Amino acid sequence: MLQLTAENYYSLEADQEYMSYSQYKEFRDCEARAMAKVWGGWEEPPSQALLVGGYIHAYFDGTLKNFMVEHPEIFRKDGNLKAEYKVADKMIDTILKDEMCMAALEGEKEKIIVFEFGGCMWKMKTDVLNLEKRRIVDMKNISELGEKVWNNEKRYYELWLEAYGYIGQMALYQKGVQIAYNILVEPIILAVTKQDPPNKALIYFDDDRLNWELSQIIFHLPRVLAVKNGQEKPRRCEMCKYCRETKKLREVMHYSELYQYM
Numbered sequence: 365m366l367q368l369t370a371e372n373y374y375s376l377e378a379d380q381e382y383m384s385y386s387q388y389k390e391f392r393d394c395e396a397r398a399m400a401k402v403w404g405g406w407e408e409p410p411s412q413a414l415l416v417g418g419y420i421h422a423y424f425d426g427t428l429k430n431f432m433v434e435h436p437e438i439f440r441k442d443g444n445l446k447a448e449y450k451v452a453d454k455m456i457d458t459i460l461k462d463e464m465c466m467a468a469l470e471g472e473k474e475k476i477i478v479f480e481f482g483g484c485m486w487k488m489k490t491d492v493l494n495l496e497k498r499r500i501v502d503m504k505n506i507s508e509l510g511e512k513v514w515n516n517e518k519r520y521y522e523l524w525l526e527a528y529g530y531i532g533q534m535a536l537y538q539k540g541v542q543i544a545y546n547i548l549v550e551p552i553i554l555a556v557t558k559q560d561p562p563n564k565a566l567i568y569f570d571d572d573r574l575n576w577e578l579s580q581i582i583f584h585l586p587r588v589l590a591v592k593n594g595q596e597k598p599r600r601c602e603m604c605k606y607c608r609e610t611k612k613l614r615e616v617m618h619y620s621e622l623y624q625y626m
């Protein structure tokens with residue numbers, strides 16, 4: 365199997381050989397889009413929010429200079445940082461000034477871990493791995509601690525943690541570390557908000573919820589792997605950018621069907 369490094373971790377080859385939590389989430393979101401990304405070379409330009417997250421991460425793992433060279437789009441024409449990254453600087457400052465945040469960030473940064481689980485090889489990269497203190501910490505940047513996201517399928521608002529699948533990610537990462545190191549770590553999320561001044565929180569999860577999240581992954585994984593390996597035909601969500609781009613009309617719809625898009 366491909367030996368993973370910081371350089372090839374996000375490569376197509378790595379995604380083809382390994383499952384990752386973000387790839388799993390892609391498949392759960394839209395199988396057609398996930399397949400187009402893994403095997404078809406279809407790319408989605410990184411969102412501004414993702415880049416801001418990358419900027420903050422780069423600061424804390426000491427690679428901000430490289431990040432700035434690789435992403436000239438974060439600067440305005442006059443050479444100053446764009447407004448979003450000035451906000452990001454404030455978010456970084458907020459973390460730097462808080463003793464508990466800084467203590468939480470102690471440990472090995474951006475550690476690549478591979479492990480076998482549920483019938484496939486996984487790759488994961490945790491922001492902070494601290495085996496001595498038995499914890500992993502992942503940083504998340506959000507608009508506010510109470511950020512709510514509309515779930516169109518379930519027809520209700522969810523907390524950002526649930527909407528973005530972060531609790532499932534924490535459950536999987538805890539399992540991954542346990543398989544790779546035989547150590548049970550506590551997964552913690554360090555959330556920082558884009559408010560002025562930024563808010564912050566260190567968040568932990570109860571075992572019942574983590575176990576439930578893991579059981580969901582075990583339940584859905586066989587279908588995800590069957591699609592990824594070409595044994596099952598990928599389903600289209602008909603909602604995402606990829607599905608819009610590749611949509612071919614085959615019928616006329618009743619006007620009331622538009623409610624599913626609301």
Ligand SMILES: [Zn+2]
Pocket residue numbers: 394396397600601602603604605606607
């Ligand atoms: Zn789709």
